[in-house]
Amino acid sequence: MSEAVSNTLLDGTRGPARTLTDRVYRRLRDDIIHGRLEPGSKLRIEPLRQQYEVGATPLREALSRLTSEGFVSSEGQRGFRVSEVSTEDLMDITNMRITLEGMALAQSIIKGDDTWESNVVAAFHRLTKVEMAAEPDLIDWEARNAEFHLALISACTSSWLRRFYDVLYDQHKRYRNMARVARDARRDIHGEHTAIKDAALKRDAKAALAANELHIRRTAEVCTPALAEIMAKRANA
Amino acid sequence: MSEAVSNTLLDGTRGPARTLTDRVYRRLRDDIIHGRLEPGSKLRIEPLRQQYEVGATPLREALSRLTSEGFVSSEGQRGFRVSEVSTEDLMDITNMRITLEGMALAQSIIKGDDTWESNVVAAFHRLTKVEMAAEPDLIDWEARNAEFHLALISACTSSWLRRFYDVLYDQHKRYRNMARVARDARRDIHGEHTAIKDAALKRDAKAALAANELHIRRTAEVCTPALAEIMAKRANA
DNA sequence: ATCAATACTTTTATCGATTTTTTTTACTAT
DNA sequence: ATAGTAAAAAAAATCGATAAAAGTATTGAT
Structure with a gap:
């Protein structure tokens, strides 16, 4: 089990990560906050799936949550990307x-x-x-x-x-x-x-x-x- | 195709609802805002699936977004429910x-x-x-x-x-x-x-x-x- | 009768595969 | 060359089914 992008995380999120969705959400969030995922870059489902070793459902769920928080932006049928900085x-x-x-x-x-x-x-x-x-x-x-x-x-x-x-x-x-x-x-x-x-x-x-x-x-x-x-x-x- | 809870919606959300996730998100949101879904009530996946005629993935994705906005609350492994009022x-x-x-x-x-x-x-x-x-x-x-x-x-x-x-x-x-x-x-x-x-x-x-x-x-x-x-x-x- | 352990049921969370949409590429006519 | 169009490839969105967990009922010992 190799951790490609991040492993440890000391983010602001409290409480245990009970679900897979939770875990991938935290890791994605952490990777965006720490710049390991470049602003504006495309977040393709398949590569992320493999990188984080999860299915499409928890991944999309995590991305949806991040979208509401402004870390990720999404356009219908055109997928997700890391929010731009300016x-x-x-x-x-x-x-x-x-x-x-x-x-x-x-x-x-x-x-x-x-x-x-x-x-x-x-x-x-x-x-x-x-x-x-x-x-x-x-x-x-x-x-x-x-x-x-x-x-x-x-x-x-x-x-x-x-x-x-x-x-x-x-x-x-x-x-x-x-x-x-x-x-x-x-x-x-x-x-x-x-x-x-x-x-x-x-x-x-x-x-x-x-x-x-x-x-x-x-x-x-x-x-x-x-x-x-x-x-x-x-x-x- | 019978619409059980809501059909028309005049919510604040702008732009066309390109994806199924989007549509079910808006309908759920509208149903919560208009009190058709009672505060505190459980949002079980299977019944909602049938009511809104969608699969589990877009439904969960919509619920995740609503959770970030405070309309829905969720606890790991214990599902979603409509946020309480007080x-x-x-x-x-x-x-x-x-x-x-x-x-x-x-x-x-x-x-x-x-x-x-x-x-x-x-x-x-x-x-x-x-x-x-x-x-x-x-x-x-x-x-x-x-x-x-x-x-x-x-x-x-x-x-x-x-x-x-x-x-x-x-x-x-x-x-x-x-x-x-x-x-x-x-x-x-x-x-x-x-x-x-x-x-x-x-x-x-x-x-x-x-x-x-x-x-x-x-x-x-x-x-x-x-x-x-x-x-x-x-x-x- | 009460409590705890266990079997059963319901529900959530997750996956792999399919469908739909977009993007890219190749081709043709102007 | 250039624009338009059709075919192919890639990617996103979605579904149905399965695995895991929580909740509920049942049984048996004290």
């Missing part, structure tokens, strides 16, 4: 994420209890440990980062807001991975995270949202030139 | 719709050009005609109403905002249909629509958002008691 889309996602994550954060700051506070502190601590490590593991960092941001908004009561946030976070993550800027030396990511955490725990919503916006915008800014380069290279081919 | 969910959807539709409206007011203006006026006119009709056709009203609200935000440039709006609009529509309050005599819906339109065309974003919020909130308010009644009745059975 600077406009990155901007759109960035702005939406700032707004929605801001809303969720504001709610959390109002509603968050002691458990929320300690979860934030704990997640921040775990993230810090990875950030300070001599040789930082990217996969690990990704997971801890997601955990930290999730902890911050975990006291948000709106499940629809959470649902939309999850989609946007992972969409943004795709762009981040494309530019391979999980950790940019020139940026003080740890400082940015600290600012968000401190403001949140002080229940200073305004400062927290501002710090969060700055954090997200800086991340996006680092992605933009790398993305532009990738787009240019693609335009030639 | 007053909390209605409140959540209402608040989210107010915020996101507000954002989209504000963007439209800033960016909208002459074409946008004339589209709003035209959609308002068509809606007015249906509203003023002696015997108002509910299906027709639904479509014109959606058209009007869509015209208002049509100059919004964020496709993610549009995507989320679409989901929320239809989710809200489900609750509206449950309470069968598409047209409530005691409410001056036409007046509410007029207020939104006028403020939008005057480019008064603040007033437009306020009028829109009032409109959505009033609609939700009418739904709440009817929903509570339905929930109570269900609790007994």
